[in-house]
Amino acid sequence: MSGSMPILSLTTFLPLLGAALILILKGDAGAVARNARYIALWTSLITFAVSLVIWFQFDRSVVGFQFVEKMEWLPLLDINYHMGIDGISMTFVLLSTLLTPICILASWESIEKRVKEYMIAFLGLETMMVGTFCALDFVAFYIFFEAVLIPMYLIIGIWGGPRRVYSAVKFFLYTLTGSVLMLLAILAMYTIAGTTDIPTLMGYSFDPAIQNWLWLALFASFAVKVPMWPVHTWLPDAHVEAPTAGSVILAGVLLKMGAYGFLRFSIPMLPEASAYFTPLVYAMSVVAVIYTSLIALAQEDMKKLIAYSSVAHMGFVTAGIFSMTQQGLEGALFQMLSHGVVSGALFLCVGVIYDRLHTREIARYGGLVHRMPKYAVVFMIFTMASVGLPGTSGFIGEFLVMVGVFKDNTWVALLIATGVILGAAYMLWLYRRIIFGELVKEDLKTMLDLSLREKVIFAPLLLLVFWMGIYPISFTSIFGPTVTDFIQDYGPRMEAVAGDPAATTQ
């Protein structure tokens, strides 16, 4: 079906080729910067085009891994270069390849210094992101997952705002702490099961006694990445200081790696432990939704507000995943996609006015609708999508999650639903403070509306928001069969534990 072309490896490593090309650019600084921009844009566009082949050739009726590639890598340890995607990972690959060219376009003018290094870092980042979602060997996964830190550390630290060093180091160390614990879990799994092959491990039954430790070690990594309350504190800092495109990638893709980890590793490999810890995840998700929504209400900084809203939205995702119902899982996957597009777009919206006024303080804006009507419309649509207005992508995800969670635990569903209300409150209030009101501030009176480049950036995202909101089956049909199979495989094992009163804390 995939033919003989190693399409996943191509998608993964094509950006590196572009990065290598940029690396050898020499000569006049202005020319190098211009060429670097164009090479990066074309590389990411070609990569996106290649990844579209995946979209069209992906067989939606098939459960299991497609486009599989396998090559011997470290025979001594039986570790292989194994790539493949299923319904769960496929959409994330496309999300990564879609957001990268958008990010490069978004940085076209706002990144003025060290353009060459910036583009190399971004293309490197794309390789790591795609690789993370394609890897079917735990070691390969870990390498991609962890290597993301290197370009992201540099992107925040070099091109970030005033407190960039603090944020970059915090981001790096938080994530690394979680990841090294995951590394120990991988080592332990390898010691017990003798393999790091993900499909094999997904079918392996670990001793329940050891499962809880392994689960906690994995959780340490994924919870930081998602991020779940209370280990979310790196995220607002990283978002605020990162350049616009860095925030887009952080919110759009990197946060999904954590949730993807739950779906690919925690639940399939350790279902008994996952059932045991479900109440913990629910509790943390509920706190994340309510607490960070309230924090978001109090923010003075636009990016910080959206960052906290990301934590709240990811709370929906984790609750949906651990509900282990068809709707909950599909909702979580849908919400992740939707959040990837919407929060990315919201950060881009912030970037648009930040590029003009160089401040993210909400109080410095107001009345923009008079000067920037097109911008006001675009921002409005994404705000509504974030709030979860029916007809936009946000609604489908949140609604499915709530249905799924309701089936499993009504109280959790009730508490999570408050997040929708709070979300509407902080997003609409943000919109009102920036867009509406009298245009009284002098420096706002000369602001220009969206440029052609900015329109090009927003167009695909707007399209996606409506497409996902109006005709969601194009997306649910990708992961629906996989989710059904997923629940059939691991649901009974989780229920067996949940039914045992000694094993639950309820």
Next chain:
Amino acid sequence: MNSFIDLNLGLARPEIFLAIAALALLVIGVSLGDRHTRIVAWASVASLVVAIVLAITDSADGLAFHGLFVADDFARFAKVLSFGAAALAIIMSLDYAEREGMARFELPLLMLLASLGMALMISANDLISLYVGLELQSLALYVVAAIRRDTVKSTEAGLKYFVLGALSSGMLLYGSSLIYGFTGSTSFSVLAASLSGEASLGLIVGIAFLCAGLAFKVSAVPFHMWTPDVYEGAPTPITAFFAAAPKVAAITLFARVLVGPFGDLVAQWQQIIIFISVASMILGAVAAIGQKNIKRLMAYSSIGNVGYALVGLASGTQEGVSGLLIYMSIYVVMTIGAFAVILAMRRRGEAVEQISDLAGLSRTQPGLAAALAIFMFSMAGIPPFAGFFGKWFVFLAAIQAGLNVVAVIGVLASVVSAFYYIRIIKVMFFDEPAEAFDRVTPTLRLVLIGTVFVISFGFIAGAPFFDLSDSAASVLFAE
């Protein structure tokens, strides 16, 4: 005549060649004088290369010198590694020595003699030959540390190293004498055959003293105090040499002694190794945070790295020793590379060594900054760089041996140490540029390209190397 054949000299071809080469070069050096240091240095490098070739091509295993000397895959692996590190250190010292006015022909020669000592340590099969090899190495190193006898720092480093080194040699000898007293033999082969699960108290004390002496040589906590001072005081290429080659020799000797003759007493020495390994990892991580001098930082980093390598030994298994060999190989490459960058830190002909001197290096010399960043990420254990695989193998061995707590402490210590590694990257990439460094010399450039290449792309084709280290480690567990 018969007894001469019994010596099996053929097994020690690399060592014999090195000894002859060193003596011949001494004569040549004396007659040519200091102006021709370069010739002696390149001849020393060539001798080391020939010794490597001899070690690789000779695949015969066995005992020589009536059982004092052993040749096996394990020894060959370690010898190739330490000879290679020594050769690179000599090459890196060339430009530096000329610029700093310390170009004496004795320098490469002493490093050559130290390499010979290392080879004897690696191949030691008896407590006596162990001591002789160790002293040959150490005496050469004491002199090398103080080679700039007109500067206070260098002489202080040499003296400090000598006094503490002598103390540790004393402990080692005392331990050896206890072992001999309680078992009646100094031969590893005899000890391995006669010792079993039960050990007398005197023997255990002897092993503890032996471990203390060796821990000093690998600069493991609590015998690490000399390291920062010696690293800082010694001329930089000498520090690079100290950080790489002798560490390999001492740590492989450590593995051979504990796993070989005392392999059955693993329960007795395992706790000692676990303690020094954990303590080294923690101290290496925490103490480096406050350092301002990059050579001192590298000293603490090497203490930490030795701690990680010892995790492999602490597990007491073939996988562990294999992990130790892999870790040390990668460590040597990273260290040589990092010191190549430190050697390139020169402003208007003056060497600088503060971390703050690296500020903004990514803008003044992007290649140099990228190289150091790669070494730092690698030391922090961030994949895909080679340092990650070193950590992977030692921690895998630890978990397989059930040392879960050690593994947890180890990875957490690696996060702490990541803090100071990424701080260096921060200084180079995030800070405003300081004045640019002088142009990097061609030899250093070559060393840098080679080491960066190995560290960055080693993972793609690492499989044969991992196989090699595994078969080398299997020698110690052959019986």
